[in-house]
Amino acid sequence: MTALSINGKSYNVDAEADTPLLWVLRDTIGLTGTKYGCGIAQCGACTVHIDGVATRSCQVPVGTVGSKQIATIESLAQNGKLHPVQQAWLDLDVPQCGYCQSGMIMAAVSLLRQKPKPTDADIDAAMTNICRCGTYQRIRAAIHAAANA
């Protein structure tokens, strides 16, 4: 059994040590907000926070997580109140199909922690997730809106 701390809760999971964290979150624990898109850390749909930093969970073997704190999209809204990034996403109606947006939001939250007022170049460098519907323009605007909220 592997002990994990996810969204402030403790879990003991039965999974081989090389199982990507993504699949433990989705299939073992049932936190399906974190998405599978490529399995090779290219698309960012599986982005979660590990000790506060945006990380692509498809490339994190669960055996390497240890006592680090994992946070998923499900943990962002607190007491029924959206996180400022989620609120900006809602205000600008960013998502289309929505499949990539959990990862986008997690990447944006991490970016804003590191750079509270990111420039367009900061956003270009940090937001390397893929969106096939093409919501990039609104993602950029929502990050700026959240930064100024």
Added chain:
Amino acid sequence: MTYMPKIDRRSFVLGGSAAGAGLTLGFRLPLGPDAARAEEGYPDEVNAWVVIKPDDTVVIRIAKSEMGQGTMTGLAQLVAEELGCDWSKVTVDFPTPGENVARKRVWGDFFTAGSQGIRSSNQLVRKGGAAARTMLIEAAAKAWNVPASECSAQNSVITHNPSGRKVTFGKVADAAAKLALPGDVPLKDPKTWTIAGKPLKRLDTPLKIVGKPIFGIDVRQPNMLYAAISACPVFGGKVKMYDESSVQDMPGVKRVVRVADNAVAVVADSWWRAKKALEAMPIIWDNGDNAKVSSATIAQFLKEGLDADQAFIGNKAGDVNAALAGAAKVVEATYSYQYQAHATMEPMNATALYTADSCRVWCPTQNGEAALAAASEASGLPVAKCEVYKTYLGGGFGRRGQTDYVRYAVAVAKAMPGTPIKLLWSREEDMTHDYYHPITQCRMRAGLDAKNNLIALHMRISGQSILATVFPARMDKDGRDPLVFQGLNPGGPEGTFGYNIPNLLIDHAMRNPSVPAGFWRGVNTNHNAIYVETFIDELAHTVGDDPLAFRLKYLKPKNAAVLKAVAEKAGYGTPAPQGIHRGLAQIMGFGSYVAGCAEISVNDGQLKIHRIVGGTNCGHAANPEQINRQIEGSFVYGLSAMLFGECTVRGGRIEQRNFDSYLVMRIDEMPKVETVVMPDGEFWGGVGEPTIAVAAPAVLNAVAAATGKRIRSFPLKDSDLRAT
């Protein structure tokens, strides 16, 4: 057009209740039939479109699939407008395909493709809303014992106008539901709309920013197992043998299932364990003859079509051969356009539960009724014993109009009766087993007279027919694929060729390689717009004319109007900033007139797309803000295709397997997109696809303005844009 799945309606004897197990999105998770509701039937249903609860909540039932294009919200606005309800009380629900068939297709066609979602069903849904309003008013009028004609409905409140008496919808919904459906109720004049036509917020955004389990891949059922699949990488190949014993002791593995002639699946207690076992299991393929096919053999096959005698005619006027022979100048150019995968962010998946007398499938599909028919065929059970529960789609782009993933999921479930099976394709499986954007080549030949007038154009397309792969029955009797000529037709509401040229021939030499083709957002307008619009631009350059002025000489009025509007918004005709070059393009596709103006720079061979103004006359706008979104998003899809998108073939299989080799646009490449939405009220055009086609040619024409280089094969990443 409508695509009807093969359904034997005579097999339907059931009432609405068993099939009525729907899902109310936003309130309930798409996890299966709601037993209570199935038993109750629809006590709150005013008619098929509208359910009103005692607390005044309005549930609008949406037949079309929601894959990000916003159709669900737009259709709900149209129903709510005619209903006269309070928009803040509106929620939505997807009726099931089984219920639609059982109720004599009361919701019409579920197929959500071809940018048809709103334009093809606006009359049906508006009439549904208007009928419900009429019934609610009638119920109130009866209770008050006054003529219905003295009552009106607004904001979910019915008012008896002479007395000022009021009642809310929720109070009379039950009585209204017992009334007979009214006859033809006149629809509101769009000029008076207060809900439809307004830039309202999407109804699905709240679900999509908190990670709700709304997608097919998120479906969970009690005791569910997971399946990973591998199909022969060579199209048309088969499974020869595999060694099940080598993986049966691996952790969590439950079974190995031969899914079809060409595919095998491993079932385990988690998808990762299933995938690991599948990768460990030796499989020997019988690749068949197609193993010899490569991109080079396909290119040669298509090249022969450019000079072939036999070709299907799409558009013809005058005598093009005589006019070309007599022209003062002939300009010629040859182009090619590549295979591409859809690469929806959510890979193909479906969850199926088979028992001896039922088969249920939960899946993201653009064609619920075809998925139902597929479930029936794969399970061997009559349609009446099958049901499909649609989820939200993590992208569709045409891929999810196919039902291969549904058939496979049912085949696995059938081998394990009573156990729900979630079949998920890996990204690699998804990318190498697609129905790809068709491959084509094209030769353009134009004749100019001594005064540089364009007097003749021969456009010869050689290449693949989508219908030949996916809907052969929809082809013309003589074998012609009419969809090849999207945007090139002599007339009709769908995609008329925009230019008046006295001697014209547009024809198609069909060449169908072994790689399956499918509908891919924009479909045939993607390459048709590149061929026509970059060649027209080249002709303007050849005669020394401004590209806008040259086009306007030949363009039909509606095409010209949107191009002019876009050019004006972009500042075309005023000097561009230093180093910035502009390019134009237009087309009519999916019933709408669209245009684009791109601003780009090229430095040391590096292309940067700074800005694109996109415009559409889509006739009517159910939600203009959604249209802005679709224009922005379509440009990303179209520019990804032009810049990077490419599936190459080697050994009969697709070489690109994931996003490390199949590149797509990311945020740093995103230009600023501005829009002109100019519906003229005269027709209903599509929105999701048309503008995709102008993104690439507008950029390519700007590249030619910047560098003098005419790019004629794609993707652009393979071209050298450095000065020579």
